[in-house]
Amino acid sequence: RAAGNFAEAEAIYKAAWKKTPTSPLLSAYTQSMEAQGKFEASRAVITQWLKGNPTDGSAKFMLMVNSIATGKYKEALTEGLALQKDRPTDVALLNNLAWLHDKTGDLAKATQLAEQAYAQSPRTPEIVDTLGWLLVRGQKLERGAKFLKAAYDMAPRNPEIAYHHAYALKQAGKVAEAKTVLSTALQNPQPFVERKDAETFLKTLN
Numbered sequence: 001r002a003a004g005n006f007a008e009a010e011a012i013y014k015a016a017w018k019k020t021p022t023s024p025l026l027s028a029y030t031q032s033m034e035a036q037g038k039f040e041a042s043r044a045v046i047t048q049w050l051k052g053n054p055t056d057g058s059a060k061f062m063l064m065v066n067s068i069a070t071g072k073y074k075e076a077l078t079e080g081l082a083l084q085k086d087r088p089t090d091v092a093l094l095n096n097l098a099w100l101h102d103k104t105g106d107l108a109k110a111t112q113l114a115e116q117a118y119a120q121s122p123r124t125p126e127i128v129d130t131l132g133w134l135l136v137r138g139q140k141l142e143r144g145a146k147f148l149k150a151a152y153d154m155a156p157r158n159p160e161i162a163y164h165h166a167y168a169l170k171q172a173g174k175v176a177e178a179k180t181v182l183s184t185a186l187q188n189p190q191p192f193v194e195r196k197d198a199e200t201f202l203k204t205l206n
Helices: 006-019 023-034 039-052 057-069 073-084 091-103 107-120 125-137 141-154 159-171 175-185 195-203
Strands: none
Touching: 006 023, 023 039, 023 057, 039 057, 057 073, 057 091, 073 091, 091 107, 091 125, 107 125, 125 141, 125 159, 141 159, 159 175, 159 195, 175 195
């Protein structure tokens, strides 16, 4: 899986899963499927596991992330809010809830949650990226762009972060730099939620 051989990894994990299913194995097994775009198959495995392990918070988190990946934002928000009752200090969950509030139309609430997540974890690129992206889209370009640049510097191979950084660069008039950043990032075939948006945006930079 670390080498990108997801199909081979999935086959091995599947064989192990049939013998001894565990929560850590669930994570590795479903991630190997989702890396190939097999989100529905992954969801089925997570859902079945939760039937027998209804208090597994990690599995509930995986289910929420799966909903996000398949564009089921309202469902993901419901799953995330339910999980927050058991994990009120989980910064990764807080960051996801910020993202989901934005996707379901509440930018103000999203930004508030993103600020809280950043205060707890200012060196996590995905969290820095979320706050920067919300600020840029909330017409706070200068501050938001600084966060997006910082996130990109920490994780330049993350295509979603690169897309957000490129967007901010264009807003600042740095079109050529935005094109270089995004075109390089999209050479990575890794699927991500906003990939189609990023590809469409790249066309505007030509």
